[in-house]
Amino acid sequence: MNNLLSYCKISFYFLIIISINLFIFSLKFMLNDLIIFIEWEIISLYSVSIVMTFLFDWMSLMFMSFVLLISSLVIFYSNDYMMSDVNINRFILLVLMFVFSMMMLIISPNLISILLGWDGLGLVSYCLVIYFQNVKSYNAGMLTGLSNRIGDVTLLLAITWMLNYGSWNYIFYLEMKSNNFEMFIIMGLVMLAAMTKSAQIPFSSWLPAAMAAPTPVSALVHSSTLVTAGVYLLIRFNILLINTFFGQFMLLISGLTMFMAGLGANFEFDLKKIIALSTLSQLGLMMSILSIGEFKLAFFHLLTHALFKALLFMCAGVIIHNMKNVQDIRFMGGLFMSMPMVCSCFNIANLALCGMPFLAGFYSKDMILEVVMLSYMNFFSFFLFFFSTGLTVCYSLRLVYYSMTGNFKNMSLNMLSDKSKIMNFSIFFLMIMTIFSGSMLNWLLFLNPKMIMLPKFMKLLTLIVCLLGGLIGYMLNYMFLLNSNIFVKYNLKLFVGMMWFMPLISTLFIIKFPLKLGLNLYKSFDQGWSEYFGGQMLYNQMKKYSLYIQEFQNNNLKIYLMSYFIWIIILLIMMFLN
Structure with a gap:
């Protein structure tokens, strides 16, 4: 336990020192109107090179300082809040992965590296929402994950449309190509991605569902990381x-x-x-x-x-x-x-x-x-x-x-x-x-x-x-x-309290019709008329006849007596007729 306490304290001090330094740098960048653009060539093979780009300006540095400040306090707070949890080390590692994904998203002027941070946020958020491992948290995690996947798909489509330009560094093309049809499409896709991450209508239902996560995670998610990622991305694309x-x-x-x-x-x-x-x-x-x-x-x-x-x-x-x-x-x-x-x-x-x-x-x-x-x-x-x-x-x-x-x-x-x-x-x-x-x-x-x-x-x-x-x-x-008017009260609560039925639209509405269609297809192809008049009918008829025979066999004494009396009656009738 002491080792864990020291581990939490070390991570707290480390993050808070970085946060203060980043804040000081952001002030310097703001006052001097500085921007640092770094291109790091990871690998170069023949004519193909994989380049990682980073953008450091006053906005990215200041936002990073706030994210690190809040995450350091959340980790320190979690040391007491999650004390009885056996897997607290795993929890803190997940939180650190979450923060790292957010850092990747903040400093990326490139749609490919943004996708790394964007997908990292989605994946780690799923792991954190299902952290308590019960049915409610599994459902909430699935709703959160699938809602965010829509945004991931639109971001991938935006990446493919960026192939119309020279590189994926969108920051070079925003002002110059703002009236292009391609940039119009890219903006629409990026806006849709931002809407899913920031839970705008009609993707709002996952945000209250994500409350199944531990409270320290909620403090981090709802303040400076997951939900703000969409807003931050649109701030970068604000010209469009x-x-x-x-x-x-x-x-x-x-x-x-x-x-x-x-x-x-x-x-x-x-x-x-x-x-x-x-x-x-x-x-x-x-x-x-x-x-x-x-x-x-x-x-x-x-x-x-x-x-x-x-x-x-x-x-x-x-x-x-x-x-x-x-x-x-x-x-x-x-x-x-x-x-x-x-x-x-x-x-x-x-x-x-x-x-x-x-x-x-x-x-x-x-x-x-x-x-x-x-x-x-x-x-x-x-x-x-x-x-x-x-x-x-x-x-x-x-x-x-x-x-x-x-x-x-x-x-x-x-x-x-x-x-x-x-x-x-x-x-x-x-x-x-x-x-x-x-x-x-x-x-x-x-x-x-x-x-x-x-x-x-x-x-x-x-x-x-x-x-x-x-x-x-x-x-x-x-x-x-x-308790003035129960009818108005409960109907109003049902509609308004359920976020205009958005959780139902996101879950039951989407799955109900495909399931119904699947049931009808299953009945038509696998258990339809061919089965009914073929093997199933033969089986049912033979089963029915065998049940009749079994009835006869189970009641054999009654049957013998009955058949004896019937035989006597037939003999008497024949004698009278003769």
């Missing part, structure tokens, strides 16, 4: 989104995803699934602002969201750990009394998610919504942006209402506490980052600050929407607790 059909399509799809996830979280009772749906909502926000053309804002929100979402999951993990693996928020309540430190961090992360002034989420969300107000946009998209922001506050307040307030609703004998030093260290570190990272990144990313001039009402609209969302959230909870 501006003023195109793809940008408009992405705006609609991501707006609907944001709205659907926010609505679904208000009807969910699983603690981890609520936070997963909030991730889906924020991914929709990032994708929609990216489709307008503000890639820096999308990247800004990507970084701030990574910090407070990792904090939310870590706090949720401590709560679940102490509740003896109970995840239903209806069994919680009054946790503030027993776990003050964790609940305080949980609330800070929740407020950052809602966009509470001067926390991490405020700087990015407020700027995004103000830019939306300045943009040329139709009313429907505008409504989706602001209504979804209100829904975020609504489900966050509902979560706090159920878990923190009132009386404890579980066992009277409990061991609730937040005394784990290892888990508390990771949580406290992320809490500090959640408070200060928003303003810090705002100053760093936007060196020349823009003054966004808006009328007074529009300037206050974000705050008004948040307050209204909180009020509606409280009123809805109060109404549902009173």
Whole structure:
């Protein structure tokens, strides 16, 4: 156990030192406007050479520093959370493989090397989702794996279309060939791949299902790795989104995803699934602002969201750990009394998610919504942006209402506490980052600050929407607790709570018709009329006759007596006739 502890600590220190160095380098690259492009020839055989390319700019270095910071804290946190697990070494190795795949994706300007990281993320995520090895996690892993495979296929198709150009280094051709038909096709395929990885409609059902993975994995996946890979890829391809059909399509799809996830979280009772749906909502926000053309804002929100979402999951993990693996928020309540430190961090992360002034989420969300107000946009998209922001506050307040307030609703004998030093260290570190990272990144990313001039009402609209969302959230909870209208309540929960029936569409809808068709074909070819009138009919007839003979043989005394009487009657009749 001591060796394991030292192993976790070594990996933690190693990753955090690299993270700090990468962050310093990213600042240097940003201030000096530097880009380093490395081509490494792995092997050269006659005229064929295999070349590995890496792109280091301020964006890739900063994102890598954040990924390594969060993964180091997750590994340190896992040392206590996964203490009773026999295979903890395997778990930490899987997490490290996951982080390495993300690194490959971040620094690749080449579609082939991107595919290595992309497929690595998909494969390792499957291994992590099925980690607990039960039926639920197997189903969730299969749904996650197959949903991501669609994106892998589209990325492979994009690689084949890149053969129209001189190399697979897409970064050379984006501006020059932006109006080409080939690049139009490549952009469509890359966008589809990004939609599957970032779980946009209609590929959203795998994201809540992936909650079958251990909580430290959820903290890593939902903050800075798997789900952000699609957003990061589209940030690299952002030139092809501006003023195109793809940008408009992405705006609609991501707006609907944001709205659907926010609505679904208000009807969910699983603690981890609520936070997963909030991730889906924020991914929709990032994708929609990216489709307008503000890639820096999308990247800004990507970084701030990574910090407070990792904090939310870590706090949720401590709560679940102490509740003896109970995840239903209806069994919680009054946790503030027993776990003050964790609940305080949980609330800070929740407020950052809602966009509470001067926390991490405020700087990015407020700027995004103000830019939306300045943009040329139709009313429907505008409504989706602001209504979804209100829904975020609504489900966050509902979560706090159920878990923190009132009386404890579980066992009277409990061991609730937040005394784990290892888990508390990771949580406290992320809490500090959640408070200060928003303003810090705002100053760093936007060196020349823009003054966004808006009328007074529009300037206050974000705050008004948040307050209204909180009020509606409280009123809805109060109404549902009173059990006002059961028919409306349960039908609404069935549709909205099941993400507009998307899990059914992704699973049962896809497999039902092929299975039915297979059954009909099986009946037609293997057990059809030829079998019915051929071998099966002969068998059934012979079986029936043999059963009759068996009946005769089993009742032989009765049969002999009966035949004796019949014979006597026949003799008497013949005598009378003579």
